[in-house]
Amino acid sequence: MNYSYNYGTSSSAAAAGALGGVLAAFMLVPTIIGVLTIIANWKIFTKAGREGWKAIIPIYNVYVLFEIIGYEGWKIILFLIPFYNIYLSIKMNIDLAKAFGKDTGFAIGLILLNTIFIFILGFGDSQYVLGNNATTTGAAPAPAPATPTTPDTTTPTTATPATAPTPEQTPENPQVFGQSQTPQAPQA
Numbered sequence: 001m002n003y004s005y006n007y008g009t010s011s012s013a014a015a016a017g018a019l020g021g022v023l024a025a026f027m028l029v030p031t032i033i034g035v036l037t038i039i040a041n042w043k044i045f046t047k048a049g050r051e052g053w054k055a056i057i058p059i060y061n062v063y064v065l066f067e068i069i070g071y072e073g074w075k076i077i078l079f080l081i082p083f084y085n086i087y088l089s090i091k092m093n094i095d096l097a098k099a100f101g102k103d104t105g106f107a108i109g110l111i112l113l114n115t116i117f118i119f120i121l122g123f124g125d126s127q128y129v130l131g132n133n134a135t136t137t138g139a140a141p142a143p144a145p146a147t148p149t150t151p152d153t154t155t156p157t158t159a160t161p162a163t164a165p166t167p168e169q170t171p172e173n174p175q176v177f178g179q180s181q182t183p184q185a186p187q188a
Contacts, residue, residue, distance in 0.1 A: 037115055040122030048128045069095040100126040
């Protein structure tokens, strides 16, 4: 008698291989998205005047992000409080949008579609508006002082009697005053 038992080893190996391929695909896509998000965070950190490598280190990147949006670093501990951490992450996204000069609509995008809007923030043309000081309280930076202009010395100017002479307009240089080479005596 010929007893032949076929347990289907070839079909179960194929099923296991297919399952492994599907799981690998499911793990590959989030890994790619995670790497791209780290790169976008690196760009956000450099736009804010921080070193980009700080975006790679877990927990420390959130600490630096708190500094970027104007929070004190110790508040990262508040993420350990249940339900308050949800509020804090929403508020953090709103303040991140404000730190880069974006409006409320962009902040809602950061909350609902975080990965996409982090890409937009990192690779877009947005500029960091809170300033590069880690202790900034959220105020916009003061405008830069105007640069002083130098007077044009290529054309001679004539001084009126009501104005005082400037350093270029001295009695030793009568041409600047519009006078002849010989000084005239004051008229009484």
